[in-house]
Amino acid sequence: MMKAPCFNKNGVKKGAWSEDEDNKLRSYIERYGHWNWRLLPKFAGLYRSGKSCRLRWVNYLRPDIKRGNFTKEEEDLIIELHKKLGNKWSVMAAYLPGRSDNEIKNRWHTHLKKRAKKDQDMLEYEHVRTVQPDQVSTKEKIVQNSDLEFLQDIETLLAESPLSSSSSANLSSSSWFDGFDSTCSGDDIPQPANYKHAEKLWTDAFLPSNDNLFSPTNLDYPVSFHDIIMLDEFLCSPTNSSIDYNDQFGNW
DNA sequence: AAGTTCGGCAACCGCCTTGGT
DNA sequence: CACCAAGGCGGTTGCCGAACT
Numbered sequence: 001m002m003k004a005p006c007f008n009k010n011g012v013k014k015g016a017w018s019e020d021e022d023n024k025l026r027s028y029i030e031r032y033g034h035w036n037w038r039l040l041p042k043f044a045g046l047y048r049s050g051k052s053c054r055l056r057w058v059n060y061l062r063p064d065i066k067r068g069n070f071t072k073e074e075e076d077l078i079i080e081l082h083k084k085l086g087n088k089w090s091v092m093a094a095y096l097p098g099r100s101d102n103e104i105k106n107r108w109h110t111h112l113k114k115r116a117k118k119d120q121d122m123l124e125y126e127h128v129r130t131v132q133p134d135q136v137s138t139k140e141k142i143v144q145n146s147d148l149e150f151l152q153d154i155e156t157l158l159a160e161s162p163l164s165s166s167s168s169a170n171l172s173s174s175s176w177f178d179g180f181d182s183t184c185s186g187d188d189i190p191q192p193a194n195y196k197h198a199e200k201l202w203t204d205a206f207l208p209s210n211d212n213l214f215s216p217t218n219l220d221y222p223v224s225f226h227d228i229i230m231l232d233e234f235l236c237s238p239t240n241s242s243i244d245y246n247d248q249f250g251n252w
Numbered sequence: 253a254a255g256t257t258c259g260g261c262a263a264c265c266g267c268c269t270t271g272g273t
Numbered sequence: 274c275a276c277c278a279a280g281g282c283g284g285t286t287g288c289c290g291a292a293c294t
Contacts, residue, residue: 014264016288038279054280055263090282105283106261 013047017056021046025053026061059100066098070107078104079116 005015013021028044034057037050046053059065070078074096081092089101089108096104 016262036279049264050279051265051281052263058281059262087283101282102262110260 007047011047012049012052014052017060021048022056022061025056029057029061055102059102062100064098065100070099074099075107075112075115078108079112079119082108082112082116 005013005018007013017025024044024046028040032043034040034054037054040046040050041048041053044053048056077095078092081088081095085091087105089105092104093099093101
């Protein structure tokens with residue numbers, strides 16, 4: 001299932017993570033946060049690269065990660081998003097709370113690609129069977145326009161959201177979640193506009209001098225931004241392009 | 253029962269972007 | 274502006290268990 005552990009010439013361990021390594025990484029991040037991925041393994045007592053640690057955390061150890069089978073709804077959403085976005089796995093992950101980009105990517109390649117292809121073939125077959133060449137226009141144009149508007153909605157939303165590359169971080173669900181979920185509880189929920197500081201909040205909250213230790217059990221998750229955008233209403237209403245981010249999320 | 257093939261998925265790799273100096 | 278370091282992303286690899294012969 002996974003790569004066998006081994007060491008490269010620099011003494012960096014590669015391959016499958018042991019339970020002990022997981023525990024070390026988890027407890028270190030829970031206590032101090034991931035203030036610097038490159039240095040983190042050294043401080044955490046791990047013989048891993050920073051990248052490897054980051055990946056392990058983002059894809060496996062994050063407290064909000066959801067493991068197990070994808071639901072039908074999640075799969076449908078991935079297919080829909082893939083139609084609109086292509087291979088933007090990290091953006092898709094933002095629409096699927098608790099799922100990592102890697103997980104979504106794997107799911108796509110192993111299951112959904114085939115399913116989407118089948119669906120597409122069926123659709124084309126139906127189209128050819130039912131529509132005369134001179135009738136193509138209206139219905140098809142509506143669908144194409146809807147797609148375009150949907151795409152514009154997403155682009156608008158992303159441009160305004162903390163996921164935007166114009167804000168502090170890349171379009172990375174991981175950086176967004178890491179800072180967000182782990183630092184916010186109760187009244188201390190940052191406004192989306194302040195999200196650029198979330199990474200700092202996260203770090204500050206777990207500096208060694210801070211007694212406010214984080215543990216997954218005392219997290220008080222806010223209603224996720226993604227839960228809201230996942231609403232069918234949003235996804236299925238291409239005309240709803242004027243979603244006001246601040247209106248919706250300003251009350252956090 | 254043994255050998256082979258296939259599917260799933262964790263992890264790695266290389267490139268790109270961003271932010272700091 | 275150029276350079277560098279760090280983080281992040283998407284493509285790919287490789288291992289292992291399941292299914293098949």
